[in-house]
Amino acid sequence: MCQILLIDDMKPVRHAIAATLRKAGHDVVETDDGNKGLEIASKKRFDLIITDIMMPASDGTDVVFALKSAPTGPKVVAMSGGGSGIPADDALTLSASRADAVLKKPFTNELLIETVSNLTSN
Numbered sequence: 359m360c361q362i363l364l365i366d367d368m369k370p371v372r373h374a375i376a377a378t379l380r381k382a383g384h385d386v387v388e389t390d391d392g393n394k395g396l397e398i399a400s401k402k403r404f405d406l407i408i409t410d411i412m413m414p415a416s417d418g419t420d421v422v423f424a425l426k427s428a429p430t431g432p433k434v435v436a437m438s439g440g441g442s443g444i445p446a447d448d449a450l451t452l453s454a455s456r457a458d459a460v461l462k463k464p465f466t467n468e469l470l471i472e473t474v475s476n477l478t479s480n
Contacts, residue, residue: 359383360405360478365395365421366437367413371463375408378467379474392416396424404432405478408461411438426456433477439463 362379366372367390376386387402389395392409393416399407407425411418418436425431436457459473 360385360474361403362386362474363395363399363402363404363407363432364388365390365392365408365413365418366410367391367415368410371410375470378470382471382474384474392418392421395421399425399432406433406435406474408435408437408474411436422457433458435459435461435473435477437461437463437465 359382362384364372364376364379364386366375366388369390372388372390376388379386387398387404389398390413392413395407395409396416407421409418409421411422418438422434422436425434434457437460439462458477461470461473
C-alpha cells in the first residue's frame with residue numbers, strides 16, 4: 359500500500375507497530391533514532407513517517423519540524439507516551455502544530471491503521 363518510515367527508540371514498541379502496519383499491507387522501514395530517520399528520509403521517498411517524540415539521541419520534535427519544513431515532504435505522525443515526568447499531551451503539544459496527526463501511546467492497532475489510512479488515502 360504505502361511506504362512508511364517508523365522512528366522509535368524502544369525496540370519492542372517499534373517492532374509491534376511495524377508488525378501491525380505490515381499486516382495491513384504497508385512496507386515499513388524501521389530506525390531507532392531521529393537523526394538516522396532524517397538520513398534515511400533524505401535518501402528514499404516515503405508516503406508517511408511515524409516518529410516518537412521522546413527519544414534520547416534526537417528529539418522527535420526536531421524530526422517533525424525538519425520534515426514539515428519542505429513544501430512537498432511526506433505526511434508525518436507524531437506519537438508519544440510521555441516520559442521522564444513529562445505527560446504525553448505535553449510532549450505532543452509542540453509537534454501537533456506541524457504534524458499531520460498525533461497518537462498518544464498507548465493506542466490501539468485500529469486507531470493506528472485508521473490514522474494511516476486517513477493520511478495516505480488523499
